[in-house]
Amino acid sequence: MIRFESVSKVYDGIAVVDDVSLTLERGTITAVVGTSGSGKSTLLRMVNRLVEPTAGRVLLDGTDTASVPAADLRRRIGYVIQDHGLFPHWTAARNIATVPGLLGWPRAAIDARVRELMLMLQLDPDVIGPRFPHELSGGQAQRVGVARALAARPEVLLMDEPFGALDPVIRQQAQTDLRKLQQQLGTTVMLVTHDMAEAIRLGDRIAVMRAGRIDQFAPPAEIIAAPATGFVADLLGEGDRAFRYLSLQPAARLARPGAADGPVLPADATMADALAEMIWSGRDRLPVAGPDGHPAGVCTRDDLIRAGRPG
Amino acid sequence: MRDRMAILLLPLAASAVLPLAVFRANRIAAGQPHGLVDTLGPGAAGLALGALALVIGALLALHRPVLRVAVAAGLLVGLILLMGWGAARLAADAPPQARVGPGTGFWIALACAGLLVIDGMTRLRPGPALRLALVALAVGAGWLILGSGALAQLSVLQEYQNRSGAFWREGAKHLWLAFGSFGVAMLAGVPAGILLTRLPRIRPAVLNLLTMVQTIPSIALFGMLIVPLGWVAANLPGAAALGIRGIGMAPAFVALFLYSLLPIVANTVAGLTGVPRSVTEAADGMGLTARQRMLRVDIPLALPVILTAARIVLVQNIGMATVGALIGAGGFGTFVFQGVGQTATDLILLGALPTVALAFLTSAVMDALIAMLPGAAR
Numbered sequence: 058m059i060r061f062e063s064v065s066k067v068y069d070g071i072a073v074v075d076d077v078s079l080t081l082e083r084g085t086i087t088a089v090v091g092t093s094g095s096g097k098s099t100l101l102r103m104v105n106r107l108v109e110p111t112a113g114r115v116l117l118d119g120t121d122t123a124s125v126p127a128a129d130l131r132r133r134i135g136y137v138i139q140d141h142g143l144f145p146h147w148t149a150a151r152n153i154a155t156v157p158g159l160l161g162w163p164r165a166a167i168d169a170r171v172r173e174l175m176l177m178l179q180l181d182p183d184v185i186g187p188r189f190p191h192e193l194s195g196g197q198a199q200r201v202g203v204a205r206a207l208a209a210r211p212e213v214l215l216m217d218e219p220f221g222a223l224d225p226v227i228r229q230q231a232q233t234d235l236r237k238l239q240q241q242l243g244t245t246v247m248l249v250t251h252d253m254a255e256a257i258r259l260g261d262r263i264a265v266m267r268a269g270r271i272d273q274f275a276p277p278a279e280i281i282a283a284p285a286t287g288f289v290a291d292l293l294g295e296g297d298r299a300f301r302y303l304s305l306q307p308a309a310r311l312a313r314p315g316a317a318d319g320p321v322l323p324a325d326a327t328m329a330d331a332l333a334e335m336i337w338s339g340r341d342r343l344p345v346a347g348p349d350g351h352p353a354g355v356c357t358r359d360d361l362i363r364a365g366r367p368g
Numbered sequence: 369m370r371d372r373m374a375i376l377l378l379p380l381a382a383s384a385v386l387p388l389a390v391f392r393a394n395r396i397a398a399g400q401p402h403g404l405v406d407t408l409g410p411g412a413a414g415l416a417l418g419a420l421a422l423v424i425g426a427l428l429a430l431h432r433p434v435l436r437v438a439v440a441a442g443l444l445v446g447l448i449l450l451m452g453w454g455a456a457r458l459a460a461d462a463p464p465q466a467r468v469g470p471g472t473g474f475w476i477a478l479a480c481a482g483l484l485v486i487d488g489m490t491r492l493r494p495g496p497a498l499r500l501a502l503v504a505l506a507v508g509a510g511w512l513i514l515g516s517g518a519l520a521q522l523s524v525l526q527e528y529q530n531r532s533g534a535f536w537r538e539g540a541k542h543l544w545l546a547f548g549s550f551g552v553a554m555l556a557g558v559p560a561g562i563l564l565t566r567l568p569r570i571r572p573a574v575l576n577l578l579t580m581v582q583t584i585p586s587i588a589l590f591g592m593l594i595v596p597l598g599w600v601a602a603n604l605p606g607a608a609a610l611g612i613r614g615i616g617m618a619p620a621f622v623a624l625f626l627y628s629l630l631p632i633v634a635n636t637v638a639g640l641t642g643v644p645r646s647v648t649e650a651a652d653g654m655g656l657t658a659r660q661r662m663l664r665v666d667i668p669l670a671l672p673v674i675l676t677a678a679r680i681v682l683v684q685n686i687g688m689a690t691v692g693a694l695i696g697a698g699g700f701g702t703f704v705f706q707g708v709g710q711t712a713t714d715l716i717l718l719g720a721l722p723t724v725a726l727a728f729l730t731s732a733v734m735d736a737l738i739a740m741l742p743g744a745a746r
Contacts, residue, residue, distance in 0.1 A: 131655030142650025146668050155654050
């Protein structure tokens with residue numbers, strides 16, 4: 058659990074982070090969204106003390122981070138940045154081994170951990186392991202960066218625009234992979250992004266930051282349903298609010314008994330997927346698959362449209 | 369042959385009609401040029417011409433760089449051995465004080481062969497390990513040829529035979545001057561560079577000061593150091609016992625040290641400030657301490673730039689150490705200045721050739737070492 062208690066950071070008389078209090082629950086992903094200069098990265102960097110707060114304190118599982126030597130603290134916290142920051146003179150495997158090495162793990166344990174992480178992130182240890190960063194693709198380098206951050210099994214993972222350098226196709230895959238990985242490991246993730254769509258896709262909760270303050274801190278559905286300020290609404294974009302809302306809910310929730318023609322909607326499809334399929338195939342009812350993959354009911358257009366309006 | 373290096377074949381062919389050797393009645397007398405036939409005799413001259421034609425034909429016909437390098441290297445070695453043989457032939461009929469040296473034809477052919485080898489090597493782009501092996505091979509071949517006595521009648525080697533003791537003594541001094549001052553400059557310059565990256569305010573002032581030192585002509589700097597070092601020797605107890613004097617080794621050593629500082633300090637600063645921000649940020653975020661970051665990340669990443677400075681400094685020092693002889697520091701420059709004083713060209717060469725060879729070897733070895741650094745292709 059990460060807890061910010063009235064945290065401020067002042068540079069030259071200007072509060073970049075202004076009296077922020079926030080609690081990030083253990084085992085969740087919190088996305089901090091804001092425009093550049095909103096103080097979101099500064100807030101993130103105060104967790105591992107790359108930035109020291111001017112006022113207030115940051116607690117990690119109840120311990121004041123200021124009471125722990127910075128290097129020790131950072132070795133317990135995973136850190137992923139936009140340009141991956143891999144050490145160019147070390148192989149991918151040695152990069153991943155950085156923190157376990159600093160912690161003095163035995164050689165064999167480090168090697169085993171590096172292998173395990175590479176397999177977990179779909180990187181072939183024998184092929185990718187001995188490569189230098191300049192020999193990796195953008196997606197591979199990003200995954201090596203994540204593996205490096207997770208190497209010493211940190212309970213907290215800080216990510217600063219981790220997908221910023223990836224092209225859109227790879228970015229979506231990387232986001233899906235992160236979500237799966239986080240569910241598997243139960244890590245507490247704090248992720249900074251300027252992209253509201255990314256925040257909605259990944260965040261269990263979203264903190265919207267503007268000028269050093271939190272405008273709204275809520276689950277994605279609530280942010281979409283009831284943006285607290287005009288700024289939050291602007292970040293969401295007026296045009297596709299309904300679709301974003303639909304994209305957060307599984308279509309199976311709307312299934313009612315009955316039958317329909319045409320291809321069956323997969324069990325993990327969202328309501329947005331269902332609506333898109335209806336428009337595209339010209340149907341107004343779709344069969345929806347149950348967990349076993351067989352049709353479990355139908356989803357109707359009227360139900361979908363009702364579900365797209367919160368409240 | 370489509371490449372530009374074909375132009376070299378013209379002077380190479382022309383060198384055959386230029387004097388191969390220069391004959392002197394004694395070591396300082398004016399030289400008489402001797403052509404190919406004069407030097408080698410008609411039979412051997414014919415063979416040599418035939419071989420030269422073959423080489424030129426081969427260079428025109430062969431396009432694979434490996435083969436061309438082999439032919440050019442063969443030409444280089446052949447030329448040197450031929451020169452030695454010709455010198456022995458001319459010296460055989462002459463009184464012992466006569467000297468036979470290389471003529472313009474030899475030097476031109478040698479330069480062409482050397483350029484062809486270098487050009488071929490650039491095209492081959494051998495890996496660093498292979499380059500080191502080739503350097504070792506060249507040194508070994510040189511050693512063998514010199515040791516075999518095949519060149520013993522050449523004027524430069526005659527000078528060497530009269531001074532072999534002094535040659536190695538001055539050579540050791542030369543190495544000590546060039547490499548010793550470099551070593552001390554590295555020990556001082558790298559930490560100074562590290563310090564300057566943390567003190568950006570005084571950085572321009574310090575670098576400008578070192579640039580000013582660099583602009584002082586070497587002879588002037590040697591001269592300027594005589595007075596303060598003389599004072600130190602006279603007034604500081606124990607300084608004289610350490611060999612510190614106004615003239616000799618000490619001022620030359622100090623001057624080379626001062627010249628070495630700018631490239632080392634400037635490149636250390638450039639290398640360290642060139643480490644990408646995302647990398648230093650990641651290193652800090654992983655929990656490397658300042659010291660760990662410096663030793664494991666910053667310095668290794670700056671190393672190629674620092675070693676480039678080391679290469680520049682070493683080559684510069686090897687050359688500049690010759691000037692130290694003017695203030696009694698010794699080194700190969702001793703022979704150069706003696707030779708100038710006596711108008712004995714061969715004596716000048718005895719000092720100059722090893723200096724050039726040393727600089728060339730050092731540069732090649734340093735280049736290979738820089739290319740061997742891990743992740744060097746980045």
